[in-house]
Amino acid sequence: MRTPLCDQFGIEYPIFAFSHCRDVVAAVSRAGGLGVLGAVGFTPEQLEVELDWIDEHVGGRPYGVDTVMPQKAVDVHGADPAEMLEQIRGLIDASHWRYVDELMERFDLPPLPEGAEPHGVLGWTDDVAQRHVDIALAHPIALIANALGSPPPDVIERAHAHGVRVAALAGRAVHAQRHVANGVDVVIAQGYEAGGHTGEISTMVLVPEAVDAIAPAPVLAAGGIGTGRQIAAALALGAQGVWLGSIWLTTAESDASPAVLGAYLDATSADTVRSRCYTGKPARMLRNAWTDAWADPEGPGPLGMPLQNILTSEANARIVRSGRKDLAFAPVGQIVGRMNEVRSVRDVMFTLVEEYVESVERLDAGLAD
């Protein structure tokens, strides 16, 4: 499975793992891949703690950080999260607040304990994302990735000055070309079947398009990959490696809540939907009564990023408190249909590699016949 990216990053397998969970990140890197920590849900202070922990537990292996620097963020600024929240709340209209109140009542969501103040996700505002970058670059990372568009030119320049490679996700070949023109080193071509924010072109169609559009720059294939056979297919399509997100959600190292873990284990590949109900941008997650409520033509529909997440932050916290599997936010891709048991990261990595080798041998044997 060796590709030029293995030598560039000093890894054994070109398997890149996106996870919000530090244990997964460290375990993947220790198993010969490259773990990448998603920063968006952390305050800058928390991110510092997570990266210090990874430094101590990654055994000197390379790892990366993923930030979310949206191209068109709302114009909200400040160092104080409470102040930024107030600014964002002020941008939300009364009919949306009413609808969320109505949903919390309809689903009979338990109130939060006295004094609990759900803050929602601020990581996709410019100021917080910039602080994430500052903290990430102060750690010995090998890669910084950006979810929504190319990172700003100064971030790319600073990363390169630190010897850190830059990656960016692309849902279309033209985005891949733009990234490379902006100085991005590795493009993650992420197809429609992926978990989290995702576009409309399938991995099977997107990967070779992106590979041809930016050759010789490297492409990682993402979206719907969870077996060694799919890794073999991705490399056959011209990718130099793979970038997996969903598959780690049901590992023993993942921090998924019991309700969400149960929902993942039970789901089939037909049970996901692309919805704007959590972040404001289309993201793939398990379909449930909450996603249906935001797709209801009688309702006001979701707001954009970052308003929708702030609008629903109390409801989201109350859903978590309720422990209800039928309402929980469960971001995941279509590969969820194969995520039927809890396994260690090491075991998943081993199976991916073993199955890859078997597929390539099978193809070779078929050609030799």
Ligand SMILES: Cc1cc2nc3c(=O)[nH]c(=O)nc-3n(C[C@H](O)[C@H](O)[C@H](O)COP(=O)(O)O)c2cc1C
């Ligand atoms: C729970 C979850 C959260 C995600 N959050 C982010 C994120 O914050 N930043 C990002 O670049 N990609 C994010 N993604 C997308 C992954 O980086 C990756 O591209 C995707 O999971 C690959 O497809 P797969 O889910 O089929 O493996 C997320 C994916 C999942 C499943």
